Amino acid sequence: MDRTRPEGQRATGQRPELDADELRAAIAAVEARPSGSSDLPPLAPEAHEAATAALRLLRYRPRSEHELRGRLAEKEHRAEAIDEAIDRIRVWGLIDDAEFAAEWVRGRRRRRGRARGALERELRDKGVAEAHIADAVADIDDSDERLQATELVRARLSRRPAGAASGAARAGERRRLVSFLARRGYPTGLAMAVVDAELAAHASS
Structure with a gap:
């Protein structure tokens, strides 16, 4: 999403990482424009209202097109106005689901x-x-998943005293850590393998 390109011009090449300050600056620039320009016709009144509401939402964080459409529908904008507003916001370069x-x-x-x-x-x-x-x-493979799970568990264990714990305490710690990883979406098998390895290393340190 190239926020410096003219209206209607598509960006090519690798996408830059989104930046919240950059997004807000782009929204401010859009809001300062007239609703029409040399290459874009003015928005219909309700579409202009819907686009303005969408810009307010985007000021907080980037959103998917589906999210924006849902929020505008909640504000009781008609479907035709939402379509027109979303199309204009896409041309402005402020929405890109990829x-x-x-x-x-x-x-x-x-x-x-x-x-x-x-x-x-x-x-x-x-x-x-x-x-x-x-x-x-696409770039997240099994080794990335295991490495990140390991880092999460190590960070948790770094706040606890090292050394062997009683059987009951160790079992409780294991359950808590496996649950901790599960809440972040890690498969049970991976979570248990990582937790067991890190508990063993922590106990022997």
């Missing part, structure tokens, strides 16, 4: 440690097309 999916995966893995399966489910809930979801998670 880029949205890629940034969602980057951010959720970095900040929340989400597993591939959890990310896929979240994007489906946001109405993102399967092709965009597949592209967004």
Whole structure:
């Protein structure tokens, strides 16, 4: 989503990572324009209202097209106005589900440690097309999943005293850590293998 390109011009090449400040600056620039321009006709009155509402929503964070359509429908805009508003926002370069999916995966893995399966489910809930979801998670393989799960468990264990624990305490810790990984979408088998390995290493340190 190239926020410096003229209206109607498509970007090519690799997509840059979304930036919240950049998005807000782009929205401010759009809001300062007249509703029509040399290459775009003015929006119909209700479509202009819908587009304005969509820009307010995008000011908080990027959203999928499905999310925007749903929120505008909740505000009781007619379908025709929503279609016109979404089309204009797409031309402005402020909505792109492929880029949205890629940034969602980057951010959720970095900040929340989400597993591939959890990310896929979240994007489906946001109405993102399967092709965009597949592209967004394509670089996450089994070794990446195991490495991230290991880092999550190590971070948890680093806040606990090292050394052997009683059998009951160790079993309880194991259950909590496996549940911790499961909530982030890691398969049970992987979660148990990672937790067992890290508990053993922690006990011997």
